[in-house]
Amino acid sequence: MDYPDHFDVIVIGGGHAGTEAALAAARTGVKTLLLTHNIETLGQMSCNPAIGGIGKSHLVKEIDALGGAMAIATDKGGIQFRTLNSRKGPAVRATRAQADRILYKAAIREILENQPNLQLFQQAADDLIVEGESVKGVVTQAGLRFFANNIVLTVGTFLGGKIHIGLDNYSGGRAGDPPSIALADRLRELPLRVDRLKTGTPPRIDARSVDFSVMQEQPGDTPTPVMSFMGSLADHPRQISCYITHTNERTHDILRSGLDRSPMYTGVIDGVGPRYCPSVEDKIVRFADKTSHQVFVEPEGLTTHELYPNGISTSLPFDIQLAAVRSIKGFENAFITRPGYAIEYDYFNPQDLKHTLETKLINGLYFAGQINGTTGYEEAGAQGLLAGVNAALRAQEKEQWYPRRDEAYLGVLVDDLITMGTSEPYRMFTSRAEYRLILREDNADLRLTEKGRELGLVSDERWQRFCDKREAIELENQRLKETWIQPGSAEAELLNGQLQQPISREYNLQDLVKRPELNYAAVAGLKGEPVSDPQVAEQVEIQIKYAGYIDRQKEDIDKVRRQEDTLLPVDFDYASVGGLSNELTAKLEQVRPESIAQAARIQGMTPAAISLLLIHLKKKQ
Numbered sequence: 001m002d003y004p005d006h007f008d009v010i011v012i013g014g015g016h017a018g019t020e021a022a023l024a025a026a027r028t029g030v031k032t033l034l035l036t037h038n039i040e041t042l043g044q045m046s047c048n049p050a051i052g053g054i055g056k057s058h059l060v061k062e063i064d065a066l067g068g069a070m071a072i073a074t075d076k077g078g079i080q081f082r083t084l085n086s087r088k089g090p091a092v093r094a095t096r097a098q099a100d101r102i103l104y105k106a107a108i109r110e111i112l113e114n115q116p117n118l119q120l121f122q123q124a125a126d127d128l129i130v131e132g133e134s135v136k137g138v139v140t141q142a143g144l145r146f147f148a149n150n151i152v153l154t155v156g157t158f159l160g161g162k163i164h165i166g167l168d169n170y171s172g173g174r175a176g177d178p179p180s181i182a183l184a185d186r187l188r189e190l191p192l193r194v195d196r197l198k199t200g201t202p203p204r205i206d207a208r209s210v211d212f213s214v215m216q217e218q219p220g221d222t223p224t225p226v227m228s229f230m231g232s233l234a235d236h237p238r239q240i241s242c243y244i245t246h247t248n249e250r251t252h253d254i255l256r257s258g259l260d261r262s263p264m265y266t267g268v269i270d271g272v273g274p275r276y277c278p279s280v281e282d283k284i285v286r287f288a289d290k291t292s293h294q295v296f297v298e299p300e301g302l303t304t305h306e307l308y309p310n311g312i313s314t315s316l317p318f319d320i321q322l323a324a325v326r327s328i329k330g331f332e333n334a335f336i337t338r339p340g341y342a343i344e345y346d347y348f349n350p351q352d353l354k355h356t357l358e359t360k361l362i363n364g365l366y367f368a369g370q371i372n373g374t375t376g377y378e379e380a381g382a383q384g385l386l387a388g389v390n391a392a393l394r395a396q397e398k399e400q401w402y403p404r405r406d407e408a409y410l411g412v413l414v415d416d417l418i419t420m421g422t423s424e425p426y427r428m429f430t431s432r433a434e435y436r437l438i439l440r441e442d443n444a445d446l447r448l449t450e451k452g453r454e455l456g457l458v459s460d461e462r463w464q465r466f467c468d469k470r471e472a473i474e475l476e477n478q479r480l481k482e483t484w485i486q487p488g489s490a491e492a493e494l495l496n497g498q499l500q501q502p503i504s505r506e507y508n509l510q511d512l513v514k515r516p517e518l519n520y521a522a523v524a525g526l527k528g529e530p531v532s533d534p535q536v537a538e539q540v541e542i543q544i545k546y547a548g549y550i551d552r553q554k555e556d557i558d559k560v561r562r563q564e565d566t567l568l569p570v571d572f573d574y575a576s577v578g579g580l581s582n583e584l585t586a587k588l589e590q591v592r593p594e595s596i597a598q599a600a601r602i603q604g605m606t607p608a609a610i611s612l613l614l615i616h617l618k619k620k621q
């Protein structure tokens with residue numbers, strides 16, 4: 001049957017990418033359908049119940065600044081919040097929240113159910129309707145045909161999903177869910193490059209069988225961080241601790257004794273796993289000299305006894321899993337509630353996508369999340385939002401949008417994927433961004449809210465609050481600049497005790513904040529009223545203290561932006577560029593970069609080759 005309503009955008013898959021995609025599309029005002037296997041699993045965390053962390057929280061706060069759901073749901077579901085790298089510079093500081101997976105899912109569901117212009121439908125998508133070079137709709141398992149000219153595919157680890165525990169394996173999308181076999185077969189018929197990746201998860205443990213008294217307790221931070229710009233401490237449920245224990249040599253011996261039944265080490269698994277989130281068997285093989293590895297013992301929620309032992313992801317046979325777990329301090333009597341497993345799945349080469357996440361070969365078809373070779377909820381959510389908003393912009397015949405590398409980690413993520421592709425699950429790190437000092441988690445709102453508002457993603461309430469904050473920062477910066485301290489004054493005397501060089505001439509408060517021995521808190525109240533909002537105070541302090549470095553990065557950005565503006569036509573004939581090596585010609589033909597700057601980021605590209613491209617371009621003009 002053909003469904004009678006025509007949609008502007010259909011999103012397939014209700015994971016982290018799909019929910020953000022559907023919300024973003026609907027927020028811009030277009031008629032959107034979210035089609036997913038099971039409405040009960042919307043926003044489900046397939047692996048560890050935690051959001052954020054280094055590099056990842058930057059993405060969460062960017063999603064938030066663009067009006068997305070992830071940070072708000074984290075505040076409603078977070079049961080332990082910490083600021084990582086709190087003693088390091090602001091560029092690498094990151095918020096991490098342990099989440100109650102039930103509360104998190106409920107928060108996502110509530111946001112989805114209350115989003116105008118969005119309908120939910122429960123069915124597996126088995127087929128895409130493609131006419132010529134354009135997508136037109138989707139066919140469900142029961143033969144229902146839904147029509148839309150813009151479709152966002154976000155089916156995670158489900159395409160051809162195969163679950164491995166030891167040498168046993170079976171088809172599955174993740175534990176407890178069916179795989180997408182029909183859709184995977186259909187997609188393999190399309191002219192897109194597809195390959196296999198794998199990821200894994202640890203066994204879960206019943207907290208009632210664990211001795212926490214021998215583990216190190218890790219409470220959340222005080223004051224408790226908040227994830228969303230719109231969030232507050234009042235959103236947080238009860239806060240609880242995580243714990244830390246360690247593997248030992250006996251654990252490693254047990255794990256080693258199971259390697260001959262490991263699907264990874266016997267060649268049963270072909271897919272490449274995440275290098276930065278290796279399985280415990282991988283760790284003991286790769287770091288054979290290490291006698292111990294940390295295990296973070298993380299609660300899965302407030303209403304369950306299940307624990308997530310972070311650090312011992314494994315696909316070894318169950319008897320080995322149980323013995324290894326029970327050799328760990330505090331886990332001697334552990335009861336495993338779910339075995340660990342690995343999953344292999346299809347992913348698509350992201351080099352076949354545009355920066356908007358639309359496929360290069362099928363108009364109106366967008367890909368987001370794990371199917372683009374990434375790993376992680378945050379990476380998926382960020383891509384989902386971008387694909388969703390672009391699908392909606394296309395539906396409205398408006399110009400599509402993507403952030404540049406100097407505007408957002410989302411820009412870095414998408415540009416890395418599209419320019420370099422990936423042969424292993426890609427996760428975000430701050431080290432992937434060249435403009436770290438500008439792309440901080442604390443200024444994600446200042447970087448992106450205005451754009452989000454322009455795209456129709458940001459609510460009136462958020463916009464008003466943002467404008468108030470931006471104005472307060474400007475006013476405070478102005479006040480500090482215009483407030484002077486005289487040498488010998490009572491204020492100067494107050495500070496001199498803290499300074500290596502006493503105040504010998506007139507200084508404004510801004511200059512004083514800049515001094516390494518001082519900060520905003522020490523200076524702002526010397527004359528006049530400091531701001532009471534800690535977020536405004538933090539912003540003012542960072543902007544003043546790092547002004548020199550930030551200005552230097554802005555100069556670098558201006559230089560690269562000039563290259564970014566030098567566009568390369570899609571049909572550029574690289575073979576006719578004299579002097580370009582065969583290898584670079586092949587790479588350029590494969591990536592088809594949109595600008596000189598993107599060409600420069602291709603692995604192996606040389607300044608000489610870029611000059612050849614520029615000369616060739618000039619000749620053609």
Ligand code: FAD
Binds near residue numbers: 124159173
């Ligand atoms: P998913 O969250 O997988 O969502 C896919 C959605 O699509 C689901 O709702 C599904 O029901 C739906 N769907 C699938 N096929 C169809 C269809 N044909 N029709 C309709 N709906 C469909 N990330 C980390 O950062 N660290 C880890 O250690 C880690 N380990 C993992 C271990 C395992 C075993 C798994 C499964 C995942 C792991 N991940 C890990 C990855 C993390 O779960 C994903 O990156 C993230 O969930 C991807 O989000 P997504 O929206 O792309 O896909």
